Amino acid sequence: MTRYQHGRHVRRFGAEQLCRRARWQTAPLFARVAGLLGLHGRAGDRLVDVVVGGQFGSEGKGQIAAHLAPEYGVLIRVGGPNAGHKVFEKPEPYTFHLLPSGTRRSGDALIALAPGAVLNVAHLMKEIADCEIGVGRLFIDPQAMIIEGADIDAEKPLVAAIGSTGQGVGKATERKISRGADVHLARDIPELKPYIRPTQLVLEDAYSRGTKILLEGTQGSGLSLHHGYYPHVTSRDTTVSGCLSEAGVPPSRVRRVVMVCRTYPIRVESPKQGHSGPMSREITLEEVAKRSGLPLTELQTTEVTSTTKRKRRIAEFDWDLLRRATALNGPTDIALTFADYLDAANQKARRFDQLQPDTIRFIEEVERVSRAAVSLIATRFDYRSIIDRRSW
Numbered sequence: 001m002t003r004y005q006h007g008r009h010v011r012r013f014g015a016e017q018l019c020r021r022a023r024w025q026t027a028p029l030f031a032r033v034a035g036l037l038g039l040h041g042r043a044g045d046r047l048v049d050v051v052v053g054g055q056f057g058s059e060g061k062g063q064i065a066a067h068l069a070p071e072y073g074v075l076i077r078v079g080g081p082n083a084g085h086k087v088f089e090k091p092e093p094y095t096f097h098l099l100p101s102g103t104r105r106s107g108d109a110l111i112a113l114a115p116g117a118v119l120n121v122a123h124l125m126k127e128i129a130d131c132e133i134g135v136g137r138l139f140i141d142p143q144a145m146i147i148e149g150a151d152i153d154a155e156k157p158l159v160a161a162i163g164s165t166g167q168g169v170g171k172a173t174e175r176k177i178s179r180g181a182d183v184h185l186a187r188d189i190p191e192l193k194p195y196i197r198p199t200q201l202v203l204e205d206a207y208s209r210g211t212k213i214l215l216e217g218t219q220g221s222g223l224s225l226h227h228g229y230y231p232h233v234t235s236r237d238t239t240v241s242g243c244l245s246e247a248g249v250p251p252s253r254v255r256r257v258v259m260v261c262r263t264y265p266i267r268v269e270s271p272k273q274g275h276s277g278p279m280s281r282e283i284t285l286e287e288v289a290k291r292s293g294l295p296l297t298e299l300q301t302t303e304v305t306s307t308t309k310r311k312r313r314i315a316e317f318d319w320d321l322l323r324r325a326t327a328l329n330g331p332t333d334i335a336l337t338f339a340d341y342l343d344a345a346n347q348k349a350r351r352f353d354q355l356q357p358d359t360i361r362f363i364e365e366v367e368r369v370s371r372a373a374v375s376l377i378a379t380r381f382d383y384r385s386i387i388d389r390r391s392w
Contacts, residue, residue, distance in 0.1 A: 045207060045210065045253070046252070046253060046254060046255035047206065047207060047210065047211065047212050047213055047253060047255065048212075048213045048214075048215055048249050048253045048254050048255060049068070049072075049212070049213070049214055049215070049254075049255055049256040049257075049258065050214075050215045050216075050217065050240050050243055050244070050254060050256070050257050050258065051064055051065045051068070051214065051215070051216050051217060051258045051260060051335075052217040052220075052221065052238070052239065052240050052243060052257065052258070052259055052260070052329055052331075053217065053218070053219055053220030053221060053238065053259070053260050053261075054220060054221055054222075054259040054260060054261040054321075054322065054325035054326075054329065054331075054334075055220045055221070055222050055261055055262065055265040055266075055318075055321060055325070056219075056220045056222040056223055056265055056266065056267045056277070056279070057083065057218075057219040057220040057223055057266075058220075058262070058266050058312065059220060059260040059261055059262045059265075059337055060260055060262060060335075060337035060338065060378055060381075061085055061101070061216065061217070061218070061260045062084075062085025062086050062087045062095075062096060062101035063086070063087060063088065063101075063337065063378055063381065063385075063386070064258065064260050064335045064337070064376060064378070064386070065085065065100065065101040065102050065214065065216045066087045066088075066101045066102045066104075066105045067105075067376070067386050067388070068102065068214060068258075069100070069101070069102020069103075069105045069106040069109065069214060070102070070105055070106045071212060071214075072102070072106065072109055072211075072212045072213060072214040073108075073109055073110065073206060073209075073211035073212055073213070074109060074110045074111075074112060074202060074203075074206045074211055074212075074213040074214070075100035075102050075103065075106065075109050075110070075111050075112070075213075075214050075216065076100065076111075076112045076113075076114055076199070076213060076214070076215045076216065076247050076249075077096075077098065077099060077100040077101075077111075077112075077113060077114070077117065077216045077218075078114045078116050078117055078215070078216070078217060078218065078242075078243050078246040078247055079116075079117065079118070079169075079217065079218030079219065079236070079238075079246075080098070080117065080118035080119070080120070080147070080167065080169035080172075080218075081097040081098055081118075081119075081120045081123050081147070081167045081169065082167040082169045082218075082219075082234070083097070083218035083219050084096070084097050085097075085101040085216075085218070086381075087101050087104070087105075088381055088382055088383050088385075089104065090383075093381075094130070096127065097120075097123055097127065098113065098117070098119060098120070098123060098124045098127055099111060099113075099124075099127045099128075099131060099133075099138075100214070100216050101216060102214065102216075103131050103133070104131055110137060110138075110139065110202060110206075111133065111137060111138045111139065112138075112139045112140075112141070112199050112202045112203075113138075113139070113140045113141060113144055113186075113199075114141055114144070114199050114246050114247040114248065115141040115142075115143040115144055115198075115199055115246065115247075115248060116144075116236075116245065116246020116247065117140075117141070117144040117145070117246070118144070118145045118146075118147060118169045118172050118173060118176075119140075119144050119145065119146055119147065119186060120147045120167065120168070121146060121147075121189055121191060121192070124192075125191060135194045135195065138195045139195060139196075139197040139199065139202050140186045140192055140195045140196055140197070141186065141196075141197075141198055141199040142185060142186055142187035142196050142197075142198060143185050143186070143187070144185060144186040145172050145173065145175075145176045145183070145185060145186075146172070146184040146185060146186060146188070146189060147167070147168040147169065147172045148168070148172065148182075148184070149168075150171075151168030151169075151171035151172045151175070152167065152168035152171075154168070154171045155167070155168055155170060155171055169234075169235055169236075170234070170235030173235045173236065174235075199247065199248055200248050203247075203248065203249065207253070213249075213253075215243055215244070215247055215249060217238060217240070217242075217243040218238065219234055219238045220238060220325075221238055221239050221259075221324075221325040221328050221329060222265075222321060222325070223238050224236075224237050224238045224239050224242065224328075225237055225238075227239060227324075227328055228277075229277050229278050232275070232276060232277025232278070233277075239328045239329055240254075240257050240328075240329045240330070241328075255392075256332045256333055256392060257329055257330060257331045257332050257333070258331065258332070258333045258334075258335050258375075258376070259325060259326070259329050259331035259333070259334055259335070259370075259372070260334075260335040260337060261322065261325070261334060261335070261336055261337070261366070262336075262337045262338045262341075263317060263336065263337070263338045263339060263341045263342050263362070264283075264288060264314050264315065264316065264317060264338065264341050265279060265280070265314075265315055265317065265318060265321065266303065266312040266313060266314050266315070267279055267312065267313045267315075268310050268311075268312060268313070269310050269311040269312060269313055270313070276313065279313065279315040279318070280315045280316050280317075280318035280320075280321065281315055281316045282313055282314065282315045282316075283314060283315060283316060284314070285299045285300060285303060285314060288314065288341055291342075292340065292341050292342060292343055292344050293343065293344035293345070294340060294341065294344045302381070317362075319369055322366065322369055322370055323369055323370075326369070326370045326371070326372065331370065331372045332372060332373075333372055333373055333374075333375040333376065333390070334366060334367070334370055334372050334373065334374045334375070334376075335374075335375070335376035335377075335378070336363060336366060336374050336376070336377050336378070337377075337378040338378065339355065339359055339377055339378060339379045339380075340379055340380050342356070342358065342359045342362060343356040343358065343359055346359055346379045346380075347379050347380045347385075348379075349379050349387065350387065351387060352377070352387055352389055355377070355379075355387075363377070373389070374389070375388070375389045375390045375391075376388055376389070376390070377389070
């Protein structure tokens with residue numbers, strides 16, 4: 001056998017061995033073919049926009065997410081029922097605790113609840129019925145955690161100590177981490193069986209089609225388990241990094257990060273025997289009413305929590321908190337809400353130049369500190385109340 005013939009024999013034998021092994025390794029072979037055909041989309045396609053809170057929650061993320069939702073083919077929500085996102089609807093507003101805030105505004109979009117979500121089955125089934133969501137539109141990741149009644153009971157001491165919402169999210173998360181025999185995931189619940197599908201498959205299909213995705217975070221960066229004012233924090237990382245992790249979205253897929261901030265940050269009212277956590281200089285609703293010209297009764301009606309209906313504490317805008325939230329989230333855009341709290345006259349504005357001069361100066365200062373464009377401005381809680389300055 002010549003050297004040439006020997007080389008051909010070796011190459012042929014190696015190829016045959018590779019093919020023979022490939023028949024027994026269908027998963028790697030499928031992965032290679034999927035990559036060649038682009039079934040996962042191109043790695044450089046940035047199709048995901050993320051909405052996160054920049055303060056202590058209740059920034060108005062629901063209003064912003066609902067405004068953006070019609071532009072997306074997939075809406076994803078992380079977190080649990082301890083966060084309520086109120087959206088203006090007629091005849092009355094609707095508060096989403098588990099489904100994305102744009103569920104009703106974008107009737108054609110697919111909806112996904114991520115593997116990092118923590119679910120109250122009764123609450124979820126009610127929202128599904130309220131929004132008339134059929135099988136084939138909603139997908140729930142099989143690894144989403146289920147809250148049990150015992151989780152809610154176990155959090156009662158936290159309600160009294162730090163003003164926790166007491167929805168059982170933290171305790172359920174603790175059980176999931178411990179990996180005990182008492183853990184039930186979404187895949188174990190009969191009522192959820194028709195909706196079970198891994199979020200990763202929904203995302204990969206969207207990537208392959210070039211479909212835009214809106215990922216909606218909950219609460220705010222100031223409540224992050226790792227980056228907030230511990231122990232006055234929530235049970236998860238509420239920054240953009242935490243949201244991406246819970247949803248299974250790689251950073252390379254992110255196009256825009258919209259960080260929502262309100263003109264006067266809030267925290268839940270402190271319980272009688274505890275404290276809900278630090279803020280910047282606290283003021284009263286009476287002072288906000290005096291400055292803005294808004295009726296005090298309107299502010300008192302607005303400033304109750306979406307989930308527990310408890311009163312809120314309110315404070316001056318915290319520039320250091322903005323700087324810190326910007327460092328944690330790296331926003332490309334800021335959505336500023338409650339512009340009417342600066343001046344009631346802002347409710348009439350439909351364009352940026354129609355805002356009050358002091359409000360415009362305030363927005364310009366926010367842009368200087370955050371080094372991000374204030375591209376969305378909510379002037380009141382209404383269906384068409386957002387000044388949209390985006391170029392994307």
